[in-house]
Amino acid sequence: MAVCPILKYPDPGLARSCQPVRVFDENLKALAHDLLDTMRAAPGVGITAAHIGIFTRLVVLELSKEIGPRFYANPEILALSEETMRHMEGSVSMPGVTDEIERPRKIRFRYQDIDGAFHEEEAEGFYAVCMQHEIDQLGGIFWLKRLSRLKRERLIRKWGKGK
Template sequence: MTVRTILKYPDPGLSLPCRPVAAFDAGLAALAGDLLDTMRAAPGVGITAAHIGVFTRLVVLELSREAGPHFYANPEILSSSAETMRHAEGSVSMPGATDEVERPKRIRFRYQDLEGVFHEEEAEGFEAICMQHEIDQLDGIFWLKRLSRLKRDRLTRKWEKRK
């Protein structure tokens, strides 16, 4: 597989909503492999096709090497808990920049695997946070938009100075 170039914030592509995966074929499997290699090289625990400029609804999560990678095509949140949690978030498109984001602690979501088979799962804690974060990216919502304006402006200024 290939390590691809990751779009860096504030690339306008990071604000584009992605189209659904329509073809569950060798091209999708190759894209998934490239995403996994790119995410590991970044390094990160999650990545979307949008992060590499391919605006299709594909997510890779690898929360631990022991558990291995998981691939999600066309993921969507079906329900979420009223209970929330705060967790530090960042992005492979903005390496080194993190801040706490509050999100629902549990979600139920639906997705298709790389063969196109539908699945429904529940996620809690860190896994739920990661899935929500990546689905936001597929919807064109970069994680900074989940911060208060003050925190977002402060983090953006620090990011711009680093470049």
């Protein structure tokens, strides 16, 4: 597999909505494993195909080495809890920049695996935060959009100075 170049903020591709995965074949599996290698090299715990300029609805998460990587095609949120939590977030497209984001603590979501089979799951805590973060990215919503304008502008200035 291969480590691919990652789009860096403010690349316009990071604001682009992704198209659904329609073909579940060896090419999709190869892309999923390239994403995994790229995410590990970054390093990160989550990545989408959009992060490498391929605008298809594919997510890879590896929240722990014990669980290993998981692949999600066409994920969509079905329900969000009213209870929220705050968690530090960042992006492989903006390394070294993080801030606290508030999101629902629990979600219910549907996705397809890389063979095309449908699944529904509930996620809570860190898993729920990560899935929401990556699904946002598939919709062209970069994580900074979840911050207040003041915080967002401060982080963008910090990012500009560090490049």
